[in-house]
Amino acid sequence: MVHMKGEVLLGAGLRLLSILLVACPILMAFQANGWDLRKTLIEEDGVREIEEKLSGLSFEDMTWTVLENEIEYSESAHEAKIPINIYSGLSFQMKILEVEIEASFEGRRILLEMMENEVVLTPRENAKMHLRGTFYEDPRGKEIELGTGRIVIEKLGVIMEIRVGE
Amino acid sequence: MRKKLTVNWFGVGFGVLMLILPFAGYWWRAEVGSGAASLSMSPFNFDVNVVGIQIHSTLVRYILLFAKISFLIAGVFAILGSLFADRWWAGRLIRFGVMKPLWSVVTLIVVLVAGTFFVNMVLPSIVSGMVRDGPTQINLRVPLLCGTSESNITAGNVTVRTTISVGFLTPFLLAIAAAVLGILTRIYQKRFAKKETAKSKKE
Numbered sequence: 161m162v163h164m165k166g167e168v169l170l171g172a173g174l175r176l177l178s179i180l181l182v183a184c185p186i187l188m189a190f191q192a193n194g195w196d197l198r199k200t201l202i203e204e205d206g207v208r209e210i211e212e213k214l215s216g217l218s219f220e221d222m223t224w225t226v227l228e229n230e231i232e233y234s235e236s237a238h239e240a241k242i243p244i245n246i247y248s249g250l251s252f253q254m255k256i257l258e259v260e261i262e263a264s265f266e267g268r269r270i271l272l273e274m275m276e277n278e279v280v281l282t283p284r285e286n287a288k289m290h291l292r293g294t295f296y297e298d299p300r301g302k303e304i305e306l307g308t309g310r311i312v313i314e315k316l317g318v319i320m321e322i323r324v325g326e
Numbered sequence: 327m328r329k330k331l332t333v334n335w336f337g338v339g340f341g342v343l344m345l346i347l348p349f350a351g352y353w354w355r356a357e358v359g360s361g362a363a364s365l366s367m368s369p370f371n372f373d374v375n376v377v378g379i380q381i382h383s384t385l386v387r388y389i390l391l392f393a394k395i396s397f398l399i400a401g402v403f404a405i406l407g408s409l410f411a412d413r414w415w416a417g418r419l420i421r422f423g424v425m426k427p428l429w430s431v432v433t434l435i436v437v438l439v440a441g442t443f444f445v446n447m448v449l450p451s452i453v454s455g456m457v458r459d460g461p462t463q464i465n466l467r468v469p470l471l472c473g474t475s476e477s478n479i480t481a482g483n484v485t486v487r488t489t490i491s492v493g494f495l496t497p498f499l500l501a502i503a504a505a506v507l508g509i510l511t512r513i514y515q516k517r518f519a520k521k522e523t524a525k526s527k528k529e
Contacts, residue, residue: 163414166414166415167414167415167418170415170418170419171418174418174419174422177399177422178422181392181395181396181399182392184388184392185385185388185389185391185392186385186388186389188388189384189385189387189388189389190385192384192388193384199384200383200384200385201383201385202381202382202383203381203382203383203384206379206380206381206382207381209379210376210377210379210381213377213379252377315359315362316359316360316361316362316377317358317359317360317361317362317488317489318358318359318362318486318487318488319486319487319488320484320485320486320487321484321485321486321487322483322484323483323484324483
């Protein structure tokens, strides 16, 4: 008889404990956020921080300047080496892995390619890279028309390929 | 006459594992790129990290805290019930949490399978519908439960490529061990319940 009463009480107590362990966290979470569903489900500070960080990914914040005084040309190899200064206004570091641009020079189409394996862009700092292309005439002091191209950048193992001028 | 100590050793082992599991770490992890984003989870911990920033949820935090408490209580009950396996209250205490690790393992696998299916089959069409800026091609391939794959998304003149790696971590093996021990504990405890019934009938 005592056993039976004890079993019933124990059974009821354990069932109540199970219900409390499920209900309490939900009630406490809502109570901590003033019963606001959105705030309880997700803390918006983190989401806002991510949005701010990723919204900086705009290539209008990057400035590319050809250093015309430093262009090198090899008559024997018909090769020009064009230095480019890049200023990154972005808020995070990233790497440029590839640059390929189709250019037009004196009626000829020339492919300009990045010489370096990678160029690291540090926030709000200048970086330098060189484009190489085959020119049958010395391009220094003459107009080179840039056409379409592609830039490949890498950040945290994510590779982004951007086709420009299309 | 000295009373013979009746111990459900499976239950003792199970109880100890239940006390360790909440602190053993994540059971499964998914990573995009090399730290671009990651998702780590277990019934006691959940971490979402995007470009180094953690996303928190109050509701998830409290639910996981109480899941931890629930496992700890179940562990203590299992040890108590197993050390005095022939008492009338032992079976009840043991049954409180003996199936918890099994259900946790099964639930995790079901959630992962459903989530992978959703990401691979449903999410691309949702995102395609939302992006109106030029042609969009989404090739999302999240491995099922374990593995590495490449995914890419093309929108307009931008293509994003990355690897997605997913897999179970060592604490998941502990969870499986706890689930197996839980089942064995339950089966073995029935012997003591039968003995108890026989004893009460004699009296």
